Amino acid sequence: MTDDTPPQKELPFTAPKRRAKKASTALVVPEHRATKRRVFIWVGRILGGIAAFYMALILLFAVVPPPINLYQLGEAWRLGGIQKDWVSIDEMTPALGRSAVAAEDANFCLHWGFDMKAIREAVSEGSNRGASTISQQMVKNVFLWHGRSWLRKAMEAAMTPVVELFWSKSRILEVYLNVAEFGTGVFGVQAAAQHYFGVDARDLTPTQAARLAAVLPDPQNRNAAKPSNFVRRRTAAIISGAETIAADGRSACFEE
Structure with a gap:
């Protein structure tokens, strides 16, 4: 090459297309x-x-009576009104608490919200019958809604131990007995005692208390004042169970 060779023109630098693509992607991430x-x-x-x-x-x-729940609101709308009247557990005959526990959750004083033995037995039988404790039922009645759904069951499972942590067993049973349905549009033991027997909750006999407990699983189709043969047999079993839990100390947590 001689000095007379004209200088070559420098071409502008162009970045590879692949690099440009990477740069634009980096801006999006x-x-x-x-x-x-x-x-x-x-x-x-x-x-x-x-x-x-x-x-x-x-x-x-934990200290204030729940005013109403979703199910009661729905029934009040459907029926045009409901019967309910709050009473403290001290204003109930002791037979009511014992009967409800004997009928629905005999190990109420022994568990922390879930009866694992009952759950295992229900799973082995392929059913959830008998696995729901009074604590779980109370949480469902007061805070949630009726009906089968995984969301409700999950919320119930999460809230039950929290309630057990902050509430006494006596308070859980007191609220449960005041919000449970004992007949169409009849909620709580005071309204049920008046509706079926014309007396206050404190004046119920052990047999009347056991009859109210006997209708709890199916209040729409069972009648405490006009019991079927099944309800009579169930009542006798509940009376026996209530005597048993009083004798062996399984009622101590709500009778202190």
Whole structure:
């Protein structure tokens, strides 16, 4: 090459297309992650708000009678009104608590919300009959809704140990007996005692208390004042069970 050779023209540098593609992708990824993070934050806030709401209700109803629940609201709308009247557990005959526990949850004083023995037996039989404790039923009645759904069962399972932690066994049984359905539109033992027998809850005989407990699993189709043969047999079994739990100490947690 001689000095007379003209200088070659420098071409502008062009970045490879593949690198340009990577650069543009890198701009999208942070925005995508930020969007996901915002979604997770809002979902967390919503779930946290729901948990805080129910926690506040649990603490409030530990000392204040629950005014009404979703099922009662629905029945009041359907029937045009319901019967209910709150009474403290001290205003109930002791036979009521013993009968309800003997009928629905004989190990009420021994578990922390779930009767694992009953659950194992129900699973082995392929049924959930008899596995739901009084604590679980109370949580469902007061805080949740009726009907079968995985969401309700999950919420019930999460809330029951919390209620057991902050409420006494006596309070759980007291609320349960005041919100349970004993007949169409009849809620709580005071309304049931007046409706079926014309007396207050404190004046029920052991047989009358056992009859009320006998209708609890199926209040729409059982009548405490006009018992069927099945309800009579069930009543006799409940009276015997109530005597047993009083004798062996399984009623001590709510009779202190």
